[in-house]
Amino acid sequence: MAENCKVYLDNASTTYPKAPGVAQRVCEFIEHVGCNVNRGEYEDAYSTAEVVLDTRERLCTLFGFNEPRNVIFTQNVTVALNMVLKGCFKAGDHLLISAMEHNAVMRPLTQLTENGVTFDRIPCNRDGELMVDEMESMLRPNTRAVVMTHASNVCGTLMPIEWVGAFCREHGLKFIVDCAQTGGTFPINMQAMHLDALCFTGHKGLLAPQGIGGFLITDSFAKELTPLFSGGTGSFSNLETLPLLLPDRFEAGTPNLPGIYGLNTSLNYLEKYGIDRIREQEQSLTQRMMESLTEKKLRLVGVDDATKKSAIVSLDFLGKDNAEVAYRLDSEYGIMTRCGLHCAPNSHKTLGTFPQGTVRFSISHFNTITEIDYVVKCIHKILAE
Incomplete structure (x- = not known):
């Protein structure tokens, strides 16, 4: 060179x-579609809704999940983690996290400690590998969940999320995974790995534009979550209270439709390329x-x-x-x-x-x-x- x-x-x-094709698809939406979703009774609005649903379904296929309505779109993985962590945990709750977490986890958790939430870091060795033998002794009666990155953004070391998922299932804990560094590259099966919430971003391994991300969440965990944002959803417009229906309950306001179109194209590429x-x-x-x-x-x-x-x-x-x-x-x-x-x-x-x-x-x-x-x-x- x-x-x-x-x-x-x-x-x-x-x-x-x-x-390939992501930029063109984003441009296509902006120049030739441009409408909103869930808010118009015309053909373009219906076709846009189909793309959004198809994107949810493709994410389910990629991540081993079976409920497209439980795929929630956000701005990025940071917003997703904030919504999950701040929407669920309260004073008296104790969490376990890895020693390798990004500030997308650490800063929301640090804020939560001001409200009485506590956490402990599962130690990792000098190569960033999780010391799983330490986890059992770190459990408390009020431990509610394990929150963990799938791979370190600093050195790349993978966390054994399949093992941790089985551990959480055995001890009745929620398991929340941040797959910002692995989504689109490493196989993730939410059901087999016993994940309750998987937070993702589009602009890294999913090869999509910036500004689109989200989380996939089980029905049981979604019922425990209080929405961090509220507003118009285009559904149940006769009510001034939050809808119970997913994904509407967690998707207030107009979504990033150009980003979703771009993500739809990148997911298609990942499926074909492998x-x-x-x-x-x-x-x-x-x-x-x-x-x-x-x-x-x-x-x-x-x-x-x-x-x-x-x-x-x-x-x-x-x-x-x-x-x-x-x-x-x-x-x-x-x-x-x-x-x-x-x-x-x-x-x-x-x-x-x-x-x-x-x-x-x-x-x-x-x-x-x-x-x-x-x-x-x-x-x-x-x-x-």
Whole structure:
């Protein structure tokens, strides 16, 4: 590759490019449809409603769920987590979380502690792996749920959500999973894994636009949730009280229809291309990069087996300023990464990279071997200085 080319390796923040056809589908809605949903008695409104329902059904297929009406659209996974956490837990409730949670979980929980909710962090080892043997002893009589990311956004290490789901079922706990880093890449089956709520975002592995996300929730858990927002839904307009019907109960106001159209297209792409194929390509590129970076001047953060992590290579440049390295990778070599604490300070404390953070390279199946080899070459140049 020629130097000063552009290589995008910030896919854990948001994927680029999006799935083929997504931009065109968003544009098509804005230019040729443009109407609202659930609020018009005309053909375009009906066809829009069909796209929205089809998108809910495709998400059910992807995530092993059987209730399209229980797929709730939100702005993103952060809003989804806020709605689930703040809508359910109250003074006296105790939660367990992993030590690797993003601030999308931590900040709502910290707010909830002001109202009498408590939580404990299940410890993880220096590679970010969950210490499952500790969980039993951490239970209290008032423990109500486990909240957990599926994969660390800092180092990619996967959490054993199937095992944790069985643990929650055995102990009568709710299980809430944040799949921001794995949706569209790793298989998730809500029913088999005993998930009560799965919070997702569209703009990462689902390859959809920013501004669309949501959660899938079981009937029993939905009954325990108080809606965080209320307003018009286009249904039960004779009432000034919240509807009980899902998804209306949790979808007040006009939804992001351009985003849903884009998500519909990206889900179609994922179905045809295959998430197993995507994951295998990403793991191959990730393993290639990790095996090419074994210098003593570097610390690879997290597990070194690409099959046990999302497609992230997180590096601590020993003896150098990580922020300066990230700046040089971009300014001199056109390599786009993310440096810092990645909105997950306790993850870095667990991994031993606080406060300096890491330089995170997050890979997509749209990346190539040529690009990965170029990145490795540029890192070696910086290390040689």
